[in-house]
Amino acid sequence: MNEFKMENLDITIAIPTYNGATRLPKILDRLLTQTGVENLNWEIVIVDNNSSDNTFEIIQNYQKLYNGNCHLRYFFEREQGAAFARLQAVREARGELIAFLDDDNLPAPDWLAEAYTFGLQYPQAGVWSGQIHGEFEVKPPENFEKIQAFLAIREHGSNPHLFDAENLRLPPGAALVVRKQAWCENVPERPILSGKLPGILVQGEDYEPLLHIHYAGWQIWYNPTMHTYHQIPHWRFERDYLLNLARGCGLCIFQLRLINTKNWQKPIIFIKTVLGNLRRVLQYLIQYKGQLKSNLIILFEIEFYLASMMSPFYYFKCNMRKVFKNKVAI
16 A cells, blocks of 8 residues: 655645545545646645544545555554544655645645745744634534634634744644654654543644644744635534533643643643633633523633633643552552
8 A cells, every 4th residue: 555655755745534434535636636736746645543434445446546746645543543643644754844634624726835835935934824714514603703713713814923832822733734854853752642532531632743843943834825624514513512622622731831841830830720710710700690501602611711720630630640550550
């Protein structure tokens, strides 16, 4: 399957997928019709993250369609979690740039060309991301725009600008371009945060590698000329899903803030994380007292702030479990 050995490609498109047999054809069809790529040497790397459907057969069929300047390659990653799938993609990528797409992201026809051009224009950029628009199966709830970033929808205007990494204002892991050098030199081989798994709420796997790259001195940019469309099925607006998402995004906050943190700073971050989010929770409870049962967006925000407040305690609890397991193993 992986006999293609050409090195030093211009760009690799990396697509982690889990049970994506019904979604992959849409994105692979879009990539077949990319414009402005005639002079690019590029490839597509599919990382199957332990799927139980017929993803492998789908990729086999599409490999016959890709030739010339682009090859489609398939890899299997048994350890589940988006972070592990992305690490596998980086290891296998032969492009100097790696453009990540999730299997439910549909790129605009010029997405790849715009991604590559931006990298030439901004050599100091280690990471860049563009506009991600929602393609909704059903109408979103009222005031959805307040939380749309949690569903990887980002529309930040028409001017390029730096992301505020210090305050965890970062792009999602989907529709993201990374310099392979920046990743390989700075991102640990073993992630702390693995991504969504059965029974595991904590997220943050998108931000963890970006923070390592940022603290190494690379810039993280917003490129408004890159457009992708995130397919949002109806069940992502259900109450249980949204509240679980809010909780998972909040519980990782303290761990993310500890990246590149000195020991003497940790107590300060602990206090700021707990008290800052406690203030936000109390403010919401007072301000929206009459809407707590009916307004899903407000409930989402409260759940996120509450989980963020609890994230230091969750972190210490997980560490205590690891210590206990190690003692038992000894």
